[in-house]
Amino acid sequence: MSLNVTPLSPRTPRSRAGEAPGSRDFIARAEKVAAIAEPCADAVDREARFPAEAFAAIREQKLLGMLVPAELGGDGARAADVVDVCAILGRACASTAMIFAMHQVKLACLARHARGAAWQLAFLSEVAERQLLLASSTTEGGNGADIRSSEAPVRVAGGRVSLQRDASCISYGREADALVTTARRSDGAAKSDQVLVVFRREDYRLEPTQTWDTLGMRGTCSVGFILRAEGAAEQVLAEPYERIHSQTMVPYAHMFWSAAWCGIASGAVARARAFVRQAARAAGGRMPPAAAQLTRARLSLETLRGAVQAGVANFERNAADPGGLATTEAQLALTMLKVEASELATTTVLTAMRACGLAGYRNDSPFAMGRFLRDILSSPIMINNDRILASADPAVLMSEAPTALSL
Structure with a gap:
């Protein structure tokens, strides 16, 4: 099965004069x-x-x-x-x-x-x-998945910064070389008054509090830990996390996650295509009944690819404007990208599985779809779509839907 895919981005730069060969390939x-x-x-x-x-x-x-x-x-x-x-x-x-x-x-x-x-x-x-390799710690035991709220404060004294937090999830925490974490600015700060801190591996200790035995995305090893960290005060970013969150954290996360889900869906469609091709050859060139499901899966995949491409184009257009990403319209579009991509990717994988029929349902088949399906089901759940949509409700009320189709 070929791994070559059509790029999601409309323009991928190649090597330029003076650069190492392949440095941008x-x-x-x-x-x-x-x-x-x-x-x-x-x-x-x-x-x-x-x-x-x-x-x-x-x-x-x-x-x-x-x-x-x-x-x-x-x-x-x-x-x-x-x-x-x-x-x-x-x-x-x-x-x-x-x-x-x-x-x-x-x-x-x-x-x-x-x-x-x-x-x-x-x-x-x-x-x-x-x-x-950088890991992320943005959730705590008491705040669920609300990354705009931190319980644990950083404490700065004598040029040093320390933090202890109950991190409900630090993906691949044991394998990371450094940790980037949110925290409350100080003991007296509001929970939403946050900073971002970088700790090197030698700066912190992790004590596991939860295991990771899930339906899919099992290799992310998203275990819960008690984090105890200490480093130099300079390791706290001066920029308030509120700005980092809206300008970078959300836009980049929604684009990169959506692209990963698009890749999963592409893999499922490729496997379904291989099954239908084999079935057609075995039937003397007659297309099997499930071929229509492959066509539907490909249509859904192209819609998904288009959504991710439009999301990237929207980001690049707004990022060129100093205040562009802070607008209600830009934030809403990036929020909707995550929701739309996760739903479309799930639909695509399910349809691809139907194209394979029992061969896709069996775990002992070369056309098994179980891993693709279990992994993609994480997309609307691990980063919960209902929570995201609820947070977007005020923006939807404030922002009128555009009527023009041009970008």
Whole structure:
């Protein structure tokens, strides 16, 4: 089965004069990783283990630092480049794609909001040079999945910062080289008055409080921990998290997650296509009855790809305006992208499974769809669509739906 996919981004830059050969050839590099990740995907799912083979390949291809600015040793990639990589990885291994997406979201938060701070700039250079993997801690035991509320405060004294929090979920926490976490600004601050802090692996200890035995996305290893951390005061970003959240965290997360889900759906459609082709050959060229389901799955996939492409275009258009991403319309569009992509991806995989019939339903079949289905069902649940839609209700009331179709 070919791993080559049509890029989600409309423009993928290639090598330029003066750059190392292939330094910007993100699609080719991602496909090399996917070729390693795909044969291991079933084992990663079955054993609920970190996709170590895939991330060794990701480091070899130097993709972990792709969003780091070129002057700091990275590739200076666009968000659209990361979207392409997430989609290619998602087609091969959902857990690999989701971990990669989460890492790049945190890297974007640091790269876009360092404000020239020496510690953050040096750390970004280190990420690119050493291919460090960043984990995220934004949820706590008491706040559910409300990442705009923090219970635990940072405490700054004598040039040091410390934090202790009950982190209900830190995906791939044991395997990460550093942790990027939200926290309340101080003991007396409101829960919504948050900061973002970076801790190196040597700065913190993790004490597990929960296990990770889920239906899908098992390789993300999203275990709960008590986090105890201490570092230099400079490791706290000066930019308020409120701004980081709206300008970078939400836009990048929704684009990168959606791309990963699109990749999963693409993988399911490819498997269904292989089944229908085999069935047609066995029937002397007659198309099997389930071929219509393959056509429906492909239609749904193209709609999904179009939604992600439109989301990326909307982001790039608004990001060029200093206040563009803060507008109600931009925030609403990015919110709707996450919801629409997750629903479309789930529909696509289910339809692809119907195209395979019992062969897709069986776990011992070369056309088994179980892993694709279980992984994609996480998309409207792990980042809950109902919660997202409820938070968007005020914006929907304030924003009139556009009538023109042109972008």
